[in-house]
Amino acid sequence: MNAVNEAAARARLAADDLAVRSRSDKDRALHAMADALVAATATITEANAQDVQRARDGGTSEAIIDRLRLDADRVAAMAQGLRDVAALVDPVGEVVRGYTLPNGLELRQLRVPFGVVGIIYEGRPNVTADAAGLCLKSGNAALLRGSSSALESNAAIIATLRAAAVDSGLPADVVQGVPAETRESVQDLMRARGLVDVLIPRGGANLIRSVVEGSTVPVIETGVGNCHVYVDADADLEMATQIVLNAKAQRPSVCNAAESLLVHRDVAATFLPRVLKELAAVGVTVHGDETVGAYGDVVPATEADFDTEYLSLDLAAAVVDSLDDAVAHIRRHGTGHTEAIVTASQPAAQRFVARVDAAAVVVNASTRFTDGGEFGFGAEIGISTQKLHARGPMGLTELTSTKYVVIGSGQVRS
Amino acid sequence: MNAVNEAAARARLAADDLAVRSRSDKDRALHAMADALVAATATITEANAQDVQRARDGGTSEAIIDRLRLDADRVAAMAQGLRDVAALVDPVGEVVRGYTLPNGLELRQLRVPFGVVGIIYEGRPNVTADAAGLCLKSGNAALLRGSSSALESNAAIIATLRAAAVDSGLPADVVQGVPAETRESVQDLMRARGLVDVLIPRGGANLIRSVVEGSTVPVIETGVGNCHVYVDADADLEMATQIVLNAKAQRPSVCNAAESLLVHRDVAATFLPRVLKELAAVGVTVHGDETVGAYGDVVPATEADFDTEYLSLDLAAAVVDSLDDAVAHIRRHGTGHTEAIVTASQPAAQRFVARVDAAAVVVNASTRFTDGGEFGFGAEIGISTQKLHARGPMGLTELTSTKYVVIGSGQVRS
Numbered sequence: 066m067n068a069v070n071e072a073a074a075r076a077r078l079a080a081d082d083l084a085v086r087s088r089s090d091k092d093r094a095l096h097a098m099a100d101a102l103v104a105a106t107a108t109i110t111e112a113n114a115q116d117v118q119r120a121r122d123g124g125t126s127e128a129i130i131d132r133l134r135l136d137a138d139r140v141a142a143m144a145q146g147l148r149d150v151a152a153l154v155d156p157v158g159e160v161v162r163g164y165t166l167p168n169g170l171e172l173r174q175l176r177v178p179f180g181v182v183g184i185i186y187e188g189r190p191n192v193t194a195d196a197a198g199l200c201l202k203s204g205n206a207a208l209l210r211g212s213s214s215a216l217e218s219n220a221a222i223i224a225t226l227r228a229a230a231v232d233s234g235l236p237a238d239v240v241q242g243v244p245a246e247t248r249e250s251v252q253d254l255m256r257a258r259g260l261v262d263v264l265i266p267r268g269g270a271n272l273i274r275s276v277v278e279g280s281t282v283p284v285i286e287t288g289v290g291n292c293h294v295y296v297d298a299d300a301d302l303e304m305a306t307q308i309v310l311n312a313k314a315q316r317p318s319v320c321n322a323a324e325s326l327l328v329h330r331d332v333a334a335t336f337l338p339r340v341l342k343e344l345a346a347v348g349v350t351v352h353g354d355e356t357v358g359a360y361g362d363v364v365p366a367t368e369a370d371f372d373t374e375y376l377s378l379d380l381a382a383a384v385v386d387s388l389d390d391a392v393a394h395i396r397r398h399g400t401g402h403t404e405a406i407v408t409a410s411q412p413a414a415q416r417f418v419a420r421v422d423a424a425a426v427v428v429n430a431s432t433r434f435t436d437g438g439e440f441g442f443g444a445e446i447g448i449s450t451q452k453l454h455a456r457g458p459m460g461l462t463e464l465t466s467t468k469y470v471v472i473g474s475g476q477v478r479s
Numbered sequence: 480m481n482a483v484n485e486a487a488a489r490a491r492l493a494a495d496d497l498a499v500r501s502r503s504d505k506d507r508a509l510h511a512m513a514d515a516l517v518a519a520t521a522t523i524t525e526a527n528a529q530d531v532q533r534a535r536d537g538g539t540s541e542a543i544i545d546r547l548r549l550d551a552d553r554v555a556a557m558a559q560g561l562r563d564v565a566a567l568v569d570p571v572g573e574v575v576r577g578y579t580l581p582n583g584l585e586l587r588q589l590r591v592p593f594g595v596v597g598i599i600y601e602g603r604p605n606v607t608a609d610a611a612g613l614c615l616k617s618g619n620a621a622l623l624r625g626s627s628s629a630l631e632s633n634a635a636i637i638a639t640l641r642a643a644a645v646d647s648g649l650p651a652d653v654v655q656g657v658p659a660e661t662r663e664s665v666q667d668l669m670r671a672r673g674l675v676d677v678l679i680p681r682g683g684a685n686l687i688r689s690v691v692e693g694s695t696v697p698v699i700e701t702g703v704g705n706c707h708v709y710v711d712a713d714a715d716l717e718m719a720t721q722i723v724l725n726a727k728a729q730r731p732s733v734c735n736a737a738e739s740l741l742v743h744r745d746v747a748a749t750f751l752p753r754v755l756k757e758l759a760a761v762g763v764t765v766h767g768d769e770t771v772g773a774y775g776d777v778v779p780a781t782e783a784d785f786d787t788e789y790l791s792l793d794l795a796a797a798v799v800d801s802l803d804d805a806v807a808h809i810r811r812h813g814t815g816h817t818e819a820i821v822t823a824s825q826p827a828a829q830r831f832v833a834r835v836d837a838a839a840v841v842v843n844a845s846t847r848f849t850d851g852g853e854f855g856f857g858a859e860i861g862i863s864t865q866k867l868h869a870r871g872p873m874g875l876t877e878l879t880s881t882k883y884v885v886i887g888s889g890q891v892r893s
Binding site for chain 2: 081084085164166170172174177179180258262263277278281283285301304307308310311312315396414418419420422423424425426427428429430431433434435439440441451452453454456457458466467468469470471472473474475476477478479
């Protein structure tokens with residue numbers, strides 16, 4: 066048996082225990098973990114310094130090194146994240162449906178944990194504590210496969226969390242790291258059908274595609290966002306300008322940032338000169354079609370631009386003849402993440418909402434709101450762009466399955 | 480492009496249309512389809528006669544031929560099934576969650592169709608009409624890949640349904656058959672990621688395993704049931720006898736029939752002689768462990784018996800030392816379908832319900848109740864034994880995804 070399968074078998078035992086724990090048991094462990102992280106700040110930052118040194122020796126860019134780096138403030142923020150999760154309602158045990166059948170059987174559909182959740186992620190080591198906390202609160206044992214660049218940091222964080230779990234009366238194996246030195250552990254997780262209940266890949270498009278296509282374990286696909294803002298003929302153009310600027314430039318590196326702008330032909334002449342000037346002022350390069358190019362300084366767009374998730378200060382832009390053309394463009398190029406319309410027309414808003422097939426459809430607001438925190442879920446394990454199980458930001462509820470409980474008094478079927 | 484991908488592309492267009500249709504449009508089409516099936520009874524039964532003849536020429540058993548055979552009554556029953564689906568509430572548009580965020584954004588999570596649903600099934604041609612009706616009502620275009628043995632029957636049914644769709648103003652491609660002559664179309668469906676939103680295999684364990692393991696399209700796993708009845712120390716033994724008989728023998732060929740009996744040691748001497756006699760009287764062969772064998776005429780059980788979904792008048796049986804031993808046995812051998820306990824003890828019932836990880840956990844009733852019809856869903860597309868998306872009987876609700884709709888008044892993120 067490989068290391069991943071062994072870890073998964075231990076995780077199952079821990080999950081069986083965790084599934085029947087009360088909220089107070091789980092919250093006590095989350096607070097113990099938070100306290101332990103703060104107490105272990107020196108150990109964690111020293112381990113992190115080794116990762117940072119290795120990255121620097123390997124010629125990693127300062128931007129990436131900044132994401133990797135942990136200091137006392139960042140460790141404190143991880144601890145606060147765990148306390149925030151402790152404050153959230155426990156999803157386990159919620160009655161989703163319930164009624165009494167004509168034959169007297171009492172039927173209830175209850176939320177239960179998945180059991181063992183595997184999370185494959187890149188980059189920031191704070192994801193380690195976040196993911197462990199969300200899994201614990203939802204009653205799941207976590208198998209965490211972080212980035213090889215954060216090896217020492219993640220090991221120190223996981224050791225701290227495991228010790229705190231034991232101190233608060235839970236099995237250590239509610240949180241386990243999975244070897245991150247090679248790609249093999251990712252393959253092993255993908256083949257651990259029956260041992261791992263669900264895999265959640267978080268990271269770049271290539272990682273996600275390879276897990277989605279190769280895994281025999283059920284996967285929740287997260288994150289790729291080619292989000293559009295469509296400015297309708299009836300838009301408030303000042304509102305549209307602010308929404309486009311915010312959606313593109315407020316934080317360009319994230320999946321809910323806008324990557325494409327579509328403008329109705331009727332307002333192109335009034336809207337485009339103004340928005341192109343404002344976009345240029347904040348450093349955005351617009352990749353525009355010919356019509357857009359007539360109104361300002363743009364790089365000519367190729368068809369590929371409309372399929373690109375730039376994650377940078379670049380924006381594809383096109384003029385469309387109608388709302389239906391905008392919807393058709395989004396169907397062709399969108400990734401089903403977040404699509405926004407700016408319009409003062411109720412029928413236009415209604416038609417766009419009904420016809421656009423995406424995790425989130427936004428009317429008169431920035432695409433940047435598609436986020437578990439913004440949606441009021443208190444926390445987020447990722448944003449699902451698939452249609453099965455969970456779609457959009459995933460909070461604690463989305464980390465659960467359900468179970469039917471049927472209570473009878475001797476009923477048999479005739 | 481292969482035939483499956485071409486059909487899936489047509490299905491997407493039909494699904495885009497169907498997604499925005501009202502309940503009355505869909506119900507009208509369902510009634511038109513029901514009427515058309517009845518009107519086409521002669522055509523359908525003649526096509527079916529060809530399938531039956533081919534099966535007979537190939538030496539197929541009469542039991543299988545009986546499942547394949549359609550007569551006027553069975554066609555009428557298919558039609559009634561469609562009318563029953565028309566009478567069900569439309570799941571599309573249901574508001575699953577909704578509230579206003581602190582910044583004034585109005586957030587709603589709405590039920591929406593998946594889009595294109597592929598169903599791979601064996602055996603009875605009536606599944607063709609059932610599956611088409613459930614997909615239509617839930618707003619999904621159906622790609623139906625039936626059994627090659629029912630080729631002519633399915634073609635006649637699908638042609639009838641498509642013509643009726645068009646007559647009632649829907650696109651014909653809301654229902655399409657997929658070539659069933661070779662295994663290739665199953666492979667093509669499994670590779671149609673992005674074209675098909677979800678695949679539901681219905682049939683034997685081998686079919687389901689191969690789809691689950693090979694598909695890049697998200698799959699909902701259905702059906703394998705190694706269901707247990709555990710008779711606790713505190714059971715009403717008359718109730719236990721009736722439940723065991725019903726769970727095993729009322730219809731042994733289905734996935735919610737019991738395959739294993741577990742008896743608490745404290746009641747073995749009083750319960751086993753009685754239940755073994757009653758089981759023998761209805762023709763059940765018991766594959767018992769040594770202790771069970773001491774109380775009656777049994778075939779000695781091997782470890783493999785406890786892992787077998789017999790789907791016949793066979794039952795594995797063992798004596799356990801405690802409720803926790805029963806739970807451990809179920810964890811080792813169960814398939815997560817339906818597990819029942821017979822007990823008059825509330826703490827025992829509660830412990831069993833909390834610790835057994837299955838789609839349905841039943842107290843003091845037969846395992847045979849795990850069924851969409853029995854659960855009050857009005858219809859069923861299958862019984863999911865996976866934890867992602869749907870678990871247990873799947874009705875119309877389980878054939879939908881959700882979409883977040885966010886209505887603002889110019890909000891941007893700071």
